[in-house]
Amino acid sequence: METATKPSTLGSILQQRCPRCRIGNIFRYSIFRGFPNMCERCSICDLQFEREPGYFLGAMYISYCLGVLIMAPIAVLLWALTGWWITKVIIWAVLLFLPFAPTITLFARVLWIYLDQRIDPERLR
Numbered sequence: 001m002e003t004a005t006k007p008s009t010l011g012s013i014l015q016q017r018c019p020r021c022r023i024g025n026i027f028r029y030s031i032f033r034g035f036p037n038m039c040e041r042c043s044i045c046d047l048q049f050e051r052e053p054g055y056f057l058g059a060m061y062i063s064y065c066l067g068v069l070i071m072a073p074i075a076v077l078l079w080a081l082t083g084w085w086i087t088k089v090i091i092w093a094v095l096l097f098l099p100f101a102p103t104i105t106l107f108a109r110v111l112w113i114y115l116d117q118r119i120d121p122e123r124l125r
C-alpha cells in the first residue's frame with residue numbers, strides 16, 4: 001500500500017533501494033562508486049533479491065537495451081563530428097561505452113528487480 005512518505009520509484013531505482021520497502025539497499029554500496037556485491041536479502045523487509053537460480057538472465061535484455069540506447073547517440077555524435085565510416089564509428093562507440101558496461105549491467109539488475117516486483121510482487125509474510 002502506498003503511503004505519502006514512500007520515496008518515488010525513480011528515486012528508489014537510482015539509489016538502488018529495495019522495491020518493496022524502498023529503504024533497504026540492493027547493493028552493499030552505490031553502483032555508481034564501484035562494483036559492489038549484491039545483498040542476498042533486503043536488510044529491512046527481508047525481500048530476496050535473487051528469487052531463483054538464473055533470475056538475472058532477464059536483466060541481460062535490459063542491459064542490452066540500455067547499451068544500445070547509450071551507444072547509438074555516441075555513434076551518431078561521432079559520425080556527425082568526424083564523418084568516419086560506419087564501421088569505424090561503431091568500433092569507437094563500443095570502445096567509449098566499455099568503461100560504463102559494468103555499471104550498466106548492475107543497474108539493469110536493479111531495473112529487472114523493480115520490473116519483476118511490479119509484475120509479480122513478493123508480498124510481506
Ligand SMILES: [Zn+2]
Pocket residue numbers: 018019020021022023024042043044045046047
Ligand atoms: Zn526491503
